[in-house]
Amino acid sequence: MSLLEVNGASKNFGSLVAVREVSLKVEKGELRAIIGPNGAGKTTFFNLISGFFPPTSGTVVFDGQDVTGLSVAKRVALGMARTFQITEIFPELTVFENVRIATEVAAGYRLRPWLGRAEAADLRRRVEGTLALAALSGKADRLVGELAHGDQRAAEIAMALALKPHLLLLDEPTAGMGDQETYEMTQLIRRLHREGNLTIVLIEHDMRVVFNLADRIMVLDQGSFLAEGTPQEIAANKAVQTAYLGQAA
């Protein structure tokens, strides 16, 4: 059984069809990339999966359960976590507090008026573990808003990881990064995938990152499915080349 199954999902905004009957199957442990030219509908497709808004038609099945009508909070509880193209963090809180909030929510403590001594100690250990995973231990007491862009992205991923997801959706994790930061982010994602055995779907524009990481790639163009296959198959695909480079003269 696939971990994630999107069946013929469409999204219309008025008369604009942003996503047209796109289907996707992601297996447990897979690292899938979604690529496509600007305006291909990648982020909209992500929004349908993560519950940002409902699809106009089609269904989303996660871990065998139809989640199409479920709220974001319920999808998160089932094990779906995402990051955004523009980093979404709690800028005036420290890195530690950012990750602590995520960890507390994941532990089901969000309505608790206090934590017991043992619970608090255990929570602290988990936060520190997550920070170490994202290579942020040394910056735990810094305000997230004051960090470098690459560290902010890492902090956002750390928050998603604190939710103990089965599926991690990353929307352009290396957007706006320099070479060194891109390299470090690629290493982080590879670690999460290989060592953490995490199923990851990522949208990415940087082809080096995509071909470095992805098991399989899906290509969208103008809201529609264009191609799917291994990185080698996609690199050799004529339709994909045309979509990216335009019609050959």
Add this chain to the structure above:
Amino acid sequence: MSELLKLESGRKLAALVAIWMALVLAPFWMPPLGGYTALGTRVLVLGLAAMSVNFLLGFTGVLSFGHAAWFGIGAYGCGMILKFIALSTPLGILAGTLAGGLAGAVLGALLVRRRGIYFAMVTIAFGQVFYYIAFQWSSVTGGDDGLRPFYRQPLHLGVATVDILNDATAFYYFVLVCFALAVAAMAFILRSPFGRTMLAIRENERRARFLGIPVELHIWIAFTLSCFFMAYAGSLYALVNNFADPRGLHYSQSGDFVMMAVMGGMRSFWGPLLGAIVFVVFQDYVSSVTINWQIFIGFLFVLVVLFFPRGLLGFLQQRRRA
């Protein structure tokens, strides 16, 4: 914990001790400086109200412009108990707090999907509904004349009776104890996992939602708690004046509370109290000189917002860090 954090928490503790010392000793140091004890009592009550507004504004990021409604309902609730039902100060406070808090809980449920300016507008509208009820329903509320006569009652503490009606200092300490209880409850909530979800919503609602926080539910809870604190402050205000006034529910009163919070510093826990001190003392002083005191407080407000966008306390804290 790093040395820097230790130093920081040491300073915080020192500031906390200083604030409570100043409040506890106020009846002794205020008169020599030209103040009087009843002024201190007013500052505590209005400061508590401003802190309640800020519980929502500064720590959940939600601006209510109709919070005077819960304040006023608290005042009328407390006053009506004392006037019509029972001569008991604690019962009056309890009834006023419950009335305002529950009204806030019900209307809050209708509000939580609104955001920003729309939230503020709807809170004004709800607030004005209560204002006009208080203003028009003369047979119950006393209408424009306000609710009177009623008097705060002596406290029977088993071994002794404290005359808070005639002894201004005793009443100050009674209000200070009530203030301390509410402030401790607020601080406790803000340090809890739930309190951190409030900060999360303030900082970034989208991120909060995608961490799995049901944002509407949490805003409703924060709003309701804030209404309870507000109504509690309103009950105390009825005791301060032995009078409940429809203008206490008016949106301009809501505006005053927001002004105190913003002037004092809405990101700091104690900022609104400082704002209330400035506001009340300034009002007390200037209104004895001219009836147009609001022009001057407005001018002061504009200056603070222009030059200290984080409020007076926010400014002091920032300067210390720099």
